[in-house]
Each structure stands twice: as C-alpha cells, then as structure tokens.
Amino acid sequence: MIQTNSQNKYINIMEEMVAKEVNRKMRLLPQKLAKYIKRADIETYALNRLPPLYACSQEGWQFQIKKAEKDYKQTIAVAVNRALIAVQRDLLKKSTPLFSDETNKASSKTQESTNQNYSWHHSRYYRLGCARS
Secondary structure, eight states, X not given: OOOOOTTOSOEEHHHHHHHHHHHHHHHHSOHHHHTTOOHHHHHHHHHXXXXXXXXXSHHHHHHHHHHXXXXXXXXXXXXXXXXXXXXXXXXXXXXXXXXXXXXXXXXXXXXXHHHSOOOOOGGGXXXXXXXXX
C-alpha cells in the first residue's frame, strides 16, 4: 500500500516504481558485487532521468500506477540499467548520505572494517613473470 511521510500530502509514484525495479535487478547481481552498490545511488540516478508522476489521493495513486506500468515500464527498466552501469564504474566513490540513519549505518560499517586484523605477507606475492622460490 502507500507509504508516505506524514509531512507530505502527495507522493511521486515513480519512486515506488523505480524501487521495485531496483529490487528486481539487485536480486540478479552476484552478492559480492551487490554489497558494494548503494541502492540510493541507483534510485536517484534513475529518478533524475524519469518524469515525476505525483498523486495526492487514492484514485490519483491508482491512476498514476496504471500509467507508469503502461507507459513507462520499459523506460524505467532502461533508466535503472543505466544507473547500475554508472554506479558500478565507481563503486568506492565517497558519498555522504543526507539522512542520519544512513550515516550511522555507514560509520558502523567503517568501524567494523577498521577493527578487523589484516596481515599481509609479502612472501606470498610476487611480481608478474617472476618465478616463485
């Protein structure tokens, strides 16, 4: 059903449609790759290339959903595909989330990774073309 922020009196249907398509595409990605991709990056990239479809009533919401499914389904899929390609070009790009809950998640992940002990043994690695002794 409709999920809205209590402050908003309207919603952009395209956000819901893009989120569904991103969910579908993310399930198809290998887990090792998917864990580095930020959903918000994909969704905002795609949404910035799609027209908004706002609704302020249940009837308007139903109308815009039907319109999006009929007229924009393929366009949404293409926009999400392009967003995935663009985001994968720079997976480690630094970005500071707008909302504090995302910032807290990101900082806790960084803290976890710095707490791990990494040991690197140079004897295990050698230059390309050199024989191991």
